[in-house]
Amino acid sequence: MTLRQKLLLVALCTLALPIAGWTYVRQMETLLRDGQAQALLASADVVARSLVVTGAVSPVTGPTWYVQPMPGPITVDGYGDDWAPLTPWSQPFARRGKLLLAEDDDWLYLYADVSDIQRTRADADDANALAADHLILTLENAAGRRRYLLASAAPGGLVARPLDPAVDGLPDLITAQWQEDGSGYRVELRLPRALSLRALGLGAYDAAYGGDRMAADTRALVDYSDKLSGELARLVPDRVQARVLSSQGWLLARSGRLNSAAGADGQPGWFASLVYRSLLATRLEDANLWSQDVPRLDTTEFAEARAGRSVSVWRSGEERGSVVLSATVPIKRAGRVDGVLLLEQASRSVPLLANRALFGLLLTSLGVLLAAGAILLVFATRLSLRLGRLRNAAERAQLGDGRLDGLFAQGRFPMTDAADEIGDLARSFERLFEVVGGYTDYLRTLASKLSHELNTPLAIVKSSLDNLEHAALPPEAQPYLARARDGVARLGALVRAMSESSRMERSITAAEPEDVDLREVVRGCADAYRALIGKRRLDCVLPDAPLSLHCAPELIAQALDKLLDNALSFTPEQGWLRLSLRASADGAEIELANQGPLLPEAMQGRLFDSLVSLRDKATPGDAPHLGLGLYVVRLVAERHGGVASARNLDDGSGVAFTLQLRGMSRLRLGG
Known part of the structure; x- marks a missing residue:
């Protein structure tokens, strides 16, 4: 992973800022909602206590029948068309019966639906009417209770027959409509x-x-009370809807309406509403369970209030972007729950405030993230560029033989003036290369210094040996004198070779370039070499077109002489050599391949260093070999802006030495 990628990863860690902010906003939204819930629960508890004190809610024990209000009269015909809106809230009775009760200003309506596929028919006046399918209706008022028999042998009107003596205030005659089909x-x-x-x-x-x-399920009647609604309206706070429910969940009274209109702060858009519901308010109940128009509620919160526990819940509002807080408290009298009070308050301020805080946080976090990312990117880019400059300078500073690059020799190492850690590293590199450069210069001049210092002792030893030859020496001393003279000759050859190497480096540096056709240089060398290689075969491969290069042709010929001398040492008597010239992308390549043993892997990178040789050690009397030939080849290649390399041939038949030349620089005269 690059430094820039690592800093980008560090920049991504700033994403913790919006996440922490979102958590904070969500906690604040929860605290705000909890505060409103506690306040509404306190108000609901006060209203419930007031209803108990004023006796507005009548105590009811046991099951009840709920009578639903109707806006208009119902046609009594035995069909359920007029009852369709009330059907979802029918009340079960007997084994498979459903009962609906409704009232208007003048009448109490009753509609009973009984499932019965095996009918036994009889009229109410028949003697066996009680043995047939029938209904028992019981009416009760302050004076007493009276039962009636409702039965019919055919669809149509019927008259209920009283089963009990007359009771003041209760009718003697009740007419009804009987309709039936295959289901009941x-x-x-x-x-x-x-x-x-x-x-x-x-x-x-x-x-x-x-x-x-004669069985009949007799229950007290409860209905919607306008009187209780008026009492409730005087107790509840403003902008709050209140509902009083019986212990079975039937609506007894209601006051106020939910204020879901847009306030002064406006109405949240669909996106803001989606953000609030998805990221902040994740605990909203379904609004359909709390509909304002249903006569009965059956929710978990109502069940808890009926059990004597106060509870609050937030739910979605009917309008977009609104939420509703509902508080349910029990209406208790002497430890008994007579009903449940439900207070509801619509709110747009909570979503608006939460959304504004969240969007403000997101914008701030996005700005901080972009700024931090940009700063880190700029910093990483600058740091990468500086490190790249440092790397390039270190790679250019030292050549293959330890010499320093000309650019570094003329000036200081880059970024040594910086005050940071990279400046310290650059200064350390500069000191290192100064030490290495000084030691390399010492090694390069050591040969010339040694050759100069060894000349005088060698002359003394040689003159002494010459004097010994004229002296009368015993015969047994003659072999030692010959060995001494041979050693002096070898030392003299070494000193001359070291001197020659120093002079050769200076001559290579001082060589004057010119524009030449390399084909003629290589062809001339090949023609001259054929007379020197004996029975070996030499092939010369040249390009068809002229190949011009600004170079020193005598240096190239000298390098080829060294390569040929090295190749002849390893090529068999009947072997082959191949000298080739080809153009490259930035200059020319000269290759001399020969048949012979392959190069060891460990030596391929060191062949062109000074004093390195793969030839066998010289025998006594032979001229010493110092391994300076390929070193001269490398110097010639570097003088021409190129490199020298060696490789084994792909077919394993021998080795190839390559000179990659880019040409020498042209001198420009100042105006």
């Missing part, structure tokens, strides 16, 4: 509200199953 029968009737009924009972007898023929 339906009975519809109406009673005057002037009867002031306290309870109503209804039972269904199925002759196919038997049972108690």
